[in-house]
Amino acid sequence: MLLEVRNLTIRFGSTTVVDDVSFDVDAGERLGIIGESGSGKTLTSLAVIGLLPDVANISGSIKFNGQELTDLKDRELSSIRGKHIGMVFQEPLTALNPLMRVGKQIAQPLRNHQGMSLKEGMKRAIALCERVGLPDPDRIVRSFPHQLSGGQRQRIGLAIALACSPALLIADEPTTALDVTVQKEVLKLMNDLVSQEGSALIFVSHDLPVVSSMTERVAVMQHGNIVELASVDALFANATNDYSKMLIRTAQLSDDSFARFTTGSAQ
């Protein structure tokens, strides 16, 4: 098993924000985490990559490739982060360093983890830009984040996350800040790259149609608990939890009204 999360509980002071959460992700497998804001889905994914703030109190176990992550010191975690586990964040404008040209930011994990020189790193950065479908990569690597569009920035985020071919990619609401047309392109790109790399994927979102198009299994979170964990098909066929049912009903309502228009049965 690539990732084993057991009885993960996260507390801030006396408030429990993630309560006794367990799940597995096998190599190459894709898991979706869905839930409303405040349900603990982001904190769960941040815990896996060890990015929770110091005030957070974590108990339980997170094993990656058999190695316990919760015991590791920051320095030891750094050798896993970016190398074996990559992460794409929601808002690429805040996730990228505004003062550093994006080429250098893409080269950074390669220099840290694979001992590349700046020159080699920049060469790889250009190749990676091309791979994530950015036009004119020679120019892009010399740009600052604010000079790029939202979709371009998120492609850079993907390039950084995938630079070292991680075994696990965590994407936290990667397309929520994007337009629908750009969202579609970025999702397709992520889908293709993850398949090519054979990486496992944890995809966090509040949008059921998006999650179901990207993953095979879905964990539904509410108030810090996983209330349902099932394959996408099984979830749609027979969800047992009330909250999951409501999510599905809402998604279907919106999907149906759209389908009625596009197929013309509204007339």
Add this chain to the structure above:
Amino acid sequence: MTVILEAVKLSRSFRLPRTGFGKERAMRLALVDVDLQVNQGARLGIVGESGSGKTTLARLLLGLDTPTAGFVKFRNEPLVGQDMYQFRRDVQVVFQDPRSSLNPRMSVENIIREPLECLNVPGDQTARIDEVLTAVGLSLDLRHRFAHELSGGQRQRVAIARALAPHPKVLIADEPVSALDVLVRDEILGLLAGLTDNLGLTLILISHDLSVIARLCEDVVVMQNGVIAERGKTADVFQFPQHEFTKKLIAAVPRLPSNS
């Protein structure tokens, strides 16, 4: 049907920042010769990518910005020269992010009272505040709360209540649900539908998401690069899209596995 709000050959361009020493400042055409008629009581959707000119059009229709060419007509009269107090009472707006559009230092009650005061709306203010709070489905106990003490959905309801306070005829909603969760999004869309029906409001709904437009609007305008690429009944446009860009937008809507 009477036309309530109208754009006539509306254009707006912006001067871009200088790109280098001694270089000319380039012009950006945000909106080019847009003609648009909005019928009284209609629900019109405006859809397009970021940068297509949707928000520029909304700002011009609201009189928050001055067109470089063309003009806006309200009740068949050019907007320039009209009583702006009356116009602001009649045409109200809901913005995308209620976090930034609500004053963080005002209580809910004062947020809703503000337009009543500065637009000289006659009648008992406290009664009106209760009325609009009830209309948007908020408990009256929330009146002394501040924006940061509310959830995202509640905040957007306050923004809608504020817009409704001066008895508007037209409501312009600029991406009202983009910052919200799916379940909350559904509630707010339901609320907007109910309000426009009950109050006979004219609704102009701006979104980049066609499924949102599909929920609410009979008519739709598709914008691209500052011009109207396509317009018509929502059912016709979605079923038989003529323009390449419309087809792309329709294909981009995330679908459920069972229906795709």
